[in-house]
Amino acid sequence: MxxxxxxxxxxxxxxxxxxxxxxxxxxxxxxxDLTVRQLYYLDIVKKLSYPTFTDLSEEIGVTKPTITTAVNKLIKQGYLKKVHSIEDRRVYNLLLTxxxxxxxxxxxxxxxxxxxxxxxxxxxxxxxxxxxxxxxxxxxx
Amino acid sequence: MxxxxxxxxxxxxxxxxxxxxxxxxxxxxxxxDLTVRQLYYLDIVKKLSYPTFTDLSEEIGVTKPTITTAVNKLIKQGYLKKVHSIEDRRVYNLLLTxxxxxxxxxxxxxxxxxxxxxxxxxxxxxxxxxxxxxxxxxxxx
DNA sequence: TATATTAATTAGATTGTACTAACTAAAATT
DNA sequence: AATTTTAGTTAGTACAATCTAATTAATATA
Structure with missing residues (x-):
């Protein structure tokens, strides 16, 4: 050949x-109980390590409301946690459970x-x- | 390493x-104007060569109504054609335009x-x- | 020939993922 | 201190992709 x-x-x-x-x-x-998309979100959270909602939304290329919805669902399902940033109380950092x-x-x-x-x-x-x-x-x- | x-x-x-x-x-x-999923459908049509709706539904693992909807949309968008089978007039064969x-x-x-x-x-x-x-x-x- | 089966369709509903616009609360700037 | 900006949320919408149940038309079978 x-x-x-x-x-x-x-x-x-x-x-x-x-x-x-x-x-x-x-x-x-x-x-x-996870979609391929959700798994992708979790992968990105790992990759970015302790990203904020804004970080995630920029990396994935979707709007912040979309991230809010997606992350809240993953929190409810027990795969993510959000913790308040110490420096800025508007901000959360995300981490894998x-x-x-x-x-x-x-x-x-x-x-x-x-x-x-x-x-x-x-x-x-x-x-x-x-x-x-x-x-x-x-x-x- | x-x-x-x-x-x-x-x-x-x-x-x-x-x-x-x-x-x-x-x-x-x-x-x-195509989703990843639609592209996958087109790939499978090519791979199977002239599949029926039933062939497609078995290969992709979704129900026939789902295939009907998906295929009709792809036909309307101009990516697929369906032609009546000669042997069995209930059956269509699908092909790429x-x-x-x-x-x-x-x-x-x-x-x-x-x-x-x-x-x-x-x-x-x-x-x-x-x-x-x-x-x-x-x-x- | 009447009955059962099969291929595809229609109708109607659900779920996941995304959006825009308007909002709240905190921080930064003037 | 008042104003603007920023981070995330809420409300409402849209659309893709899927399902089940019921339907139509053609074929196969008893």
């Missing part, structure tokens, strides 16, 4: 495999599972090559 | 890079762009290694 075409082909298949791992992780029982941390970890599980699958398919030398080559891709970008 | 951890790390970063390419492809002007083919191709563009980025970052020898190793992963699964 033409090398360029072969690469696109591999990218396509790997991407759809990753998608399947994501979907499988998302079907976990513990995630059953233990349950929140747990579901974010389950979500991350997809990557672990995928990595596990790869390492089961390859020998040590190939694994090292994969890490080495993709580190180059990541750094080059 | 511990090899196992390094692999998970690489998988995580590559996966989020792929996500960014997907998002960028989705922001194309031609896709602006030219506009439908175009948007599905734009969606696929993410994979091409990602592949292009990879090939710009690596030399020929590394590229061959990537294709070789991931072909092994795909076949092993």
């Amino acid at each position: 033409e090398p360029r075409k072969a690469l696109v082909d591999v990218v396509e298949k790997i991407s759809s495999m990753m998608g399947e791992f994501e979907d499988k992780a998302l079907n976990s029982d513990e995630l059953s 233990e349950a929140g941390k747990r579901v974010v970890d389950i979500h991350d599980k997809a990557h672990n599972d995928f990595a596990l699958m790869i390492s089961n398919c390859l020998n040590d030398q190939e694994l090292n090559k994969v890490v080495e080559i993709f580190t180059k891709v990541i750094d080059c970008q | 511990e090899p196992r951890k390094a692999l998970v790390d690489v998988v995580e970063k590559i996966s989020s890079m792929m996500g960014e390419f997907e998002d960028k492809a989705l922001n194309s002007d031609e896709l602006s 030219e506009a439908g083919k175009r948007v599905v191709d734009i969606h696929d563009k993410a994979h091409n762009d990602f592949a292009l980025m990879i090939s710009n970052c690596l030399n020929d020898q590394e590229l061959n290694k990537v294709v070789e190793i991931f072909t092994k992963v795909i076949d092993c699964q």
